[in-house]
Amino acid sequence: MQRFILKSKNQITLLSAILIATAYISKWAAGNTEVFTLALIVASVIGALPIAIQAYQALRVKVVSIDLLVTIAVISAFLIQNYEESAIVTFLFLFGAYLEQRTLNQTRSAIKELTEMAPESAFKQMENGEFVEVDVDDVDEGDLLLVKTGAKVPVDGTVIFGDGHINEASITGESLPVGKDKDSKVFAGTILENGTLQIVADRVGEDTTFGRIIELVEEAQDSKSQTERFVDRFSKYYTPVVLFLAFVVWLFTKDVELAITILVLGCPGALVIGVPVSNVAGIGNGARSGVLLKGSEVITDFSRVDTMVFDKTGTLTVGNPSVSETIYYSADSAEVLGYMASIERESDHPLAKAILEEIGEVEFSVVESTEVVKGGGIVANVNEHRVAVGNVALMEREKVYLSDEVKADIDRFMNCGNSLVLTSVDGELKVLMGVRDQIRKGVKENLRKLKKLGVKNLVMLSGDNQGTVDVVSRELGLTEAHGNMLPEDKSAYIKKIQSEGHIVAFIGDGVNDSPSLALADIGIAMGSGTDVAIETSDVVLMNSDFSRLPHALGLTKSISRNMKQNVTIAVGVVLVLFAGLLLSEWVSMSVGMLVHELSILVVIINGMRLLGFRLRK
Missing domain, CATH: 3.40.50.1000 (HAD superfamily/HAD-like)
Known part of the structure; x- marks a missing residue:
């Protein structure tokens, strides 16, 4: 029964609103006070049920919740036959909870969007060589998969055949398509916008980059900040204090209505919800932005x-060195570059790849008598020429003459942060290359x-x-x-x-x-x-993407400010209401609940602003 009532909270809220409207229409239009009273009594009872159940469930785990304050306030108002207050307070509390949950769900939209992007099926190559559509859970590492135009890449993998452009927005936050061909890496959840690819599965299921992103964001949104933990501790003791204060007021004044008004005014709803909504919305923004x-x-x-x-x-x-500058000291540069490429293609040194990319397509020659000089470079015979490719120390070892002009070039290259690659043929310097890692x-x-x-x-x-x-x-x-x-x-x-x-x-x-x-x-x-x-x-x-770093820092600063703003709003509202109760007559039980629910909406909307955060240029 309890589960059914809690599941029907939204319907109870709607019914409560209809009964309250019916009550006032019957009183103002027809002057029927009996219908007015009956409708408010029914609205009070049905509205109080889900609140009382939540209060009871909290008490079972030794937590004095906001629901308990409202339950006591509503029951007290009902007993002194203040049916208007009891009906309106229950409706506002339930309606506030509905709006709160709805807006909170929107702050978690980043996770929902990510989950919806998750691939559900894949075209897997079977033993007969045909590609058959299977559930993505049936794909194992090493399986060969086919990805067609418009389809989601089902796993993290490596392209072994085909080419195309993939939208990697779900991984990087950038919607500009990225070209893919043989040996390119692809990620689960990204979309092939054109072309056809055959890929081999490297990571599947929760181990994919996409799966890890979802897991990290879920864990992050469920975690609690230092501020949030403080608020939790504060609310744990604050709520019983409000209950005790209301009892003391009743004990000395015998004014039940004043006591129950204090219970309602003391509800720390905005304080409890303000910090989590900032965290969830901010983390969601980060997930969308890479x-x-x-x-x-x-x-x-x-x-x-x-x-x-x-x-x-x-x-x-x-992190990928490239040739930044080249100087030739002879006219036969094309022939020398061919010798260099022939030697460097046999090397696994990081600079060798950069040199081969710079040289491009050339005619390779047979390389013989290769000698790897540790910390120096390589010496080999190419087309009956002794060719040395390496640093200055290797040139000195090979007794290659370095003129003052060459030394000046070497100094200039080094001052620009280059690693040096010199090439000599038969003891004569032919080429000087400067290789450096390019700044992002x-x-x-x-x-x-x-x-x-x-x-x-x-x-x-x-x-x-x-x-x-x-x-x-x-x-x-x-x-x-x-x-x-x-x-x-x-x-x-x-x-x-x-x-x-x-x-x-x-x-x-x-x-x-x-x-x-x-x-x-x-x-x-x-x-x-x-x-x-x-x-x-x-x-x-x-x-x-290094450009995400300023966004990340700016976002965390905004989240931190947003949390403080929400705490200030929540505490400020409670202080204003108590001041109004002591210094004026405008604060009543229903007005207090209305202001509280409005403050909850204000802190939620304030937190949701983080979903649209962008760093100012």
Whole structure:
């Protein structure tokens, strides 16, 4: 019976409204006081039922809830035959709860939208080679799947055949389609806008990027911030205090109506709902915008950050070295580039890929007698020529003459933060290449936004040499930059600045960043980083989009402000009502309930503003 009544709360609210309307129409239009009284009695009784049941259920777990205050107030008003007050108070309380739940559901719309985006089926290749539509739960890692135009990608996987453009908005927040072809990575929940792809499943079910996003957002929205926990503790003791105060007032004044009015005025509804709605709406905004905030506690700490520490490679820079400048010292450059490509294609050094991409399509030659010089480069015979590709130390080893002009070029390249790749043929220098990791597009502007948001110190820590680090630091206008740092050095630096009283956020993407991500007050992982980095962090920037960082900081500051505003509104309303009760005659039981419900709506609407938050330019 209890379950049925609680399930029918909305219908009871509607019936209560009809009865109250009937009561006043019969009194004003027909002057029928009997119908007026009867309708209000019935409205009071049916309206009080779900409230009383909720109060009883709370008492069973030793919680003195708002429902208990309202129940006592309504029963007391009923006993002194103040049926108007009892009927109106129950209706307003139920109607307020209905509006509260409806608007709260809207703040959780981000999770609902994400869940609706989840793929339900997939075209899986069977043993006979045909693709058959199956439930997505029947897909295992290693299965070959077909994705058609307009379909959702069912799992995280790798393209093995075909090409097309995918809308990755559900993962990155960006709706601009991304081109995919052989060996490209694709993510569950994204949509293939054109083309046809065959993919091999790498991650399925809850292990997919999309599944992890949903799990993280759900956990974050259900978590409680420090402010919210304080409000919970406050309400736990506040409600019994109001009950005791009402009893004391009745004991000394014998004024039942005054006592029950105090019960109604003391309802902390807006206080209880104000902070959660801010958290839920803010975390929902982040999920839509490619920013995963792992819990409400993160919001408070992140909003107070004054120092941001960045890893260089893959965070401030792309993490994919490319040739920035090339100087040729002979006319036979095409032939020399062919020799270089022939040697570098056999190397697994990170710079080799950058050089091959720069050289492009050439005719390869047979490479013989290859010698890998540790810390220097490679020496080999190509078309009966001795070819050396490496750094300055290798050239000196090969006794290659470096003129003053070449030395000046080398110094200039190094001052620009380049790693040097020199190529000699038969002891004569032919080519000088400068390879460097490129700074992410828009990083400088995003760092300026962070400063505008109150971040005082922007620090870069890197394992690269100090010269390269200094070049990047100068270009980006950082506060500090330290090179030649091992993971333990980065952790020690973070401990040092924390001991100086700074609230520190660390931004990184690799396994080596995990200790620093865990140690910092706020760990922020780039979304394309390692699983360890993402799991260790407090905030994840999806698709490694650095431009999301200012949005994330601005959002947490707005959430924190919004929570404080809601607490102020809630407490302010209670104080105003009590002042009105003591100093004037306009505050009654029903007026108090009306003002309370209006205050609840105000804090919910205020919190919902966060759903549309955008960082000002």
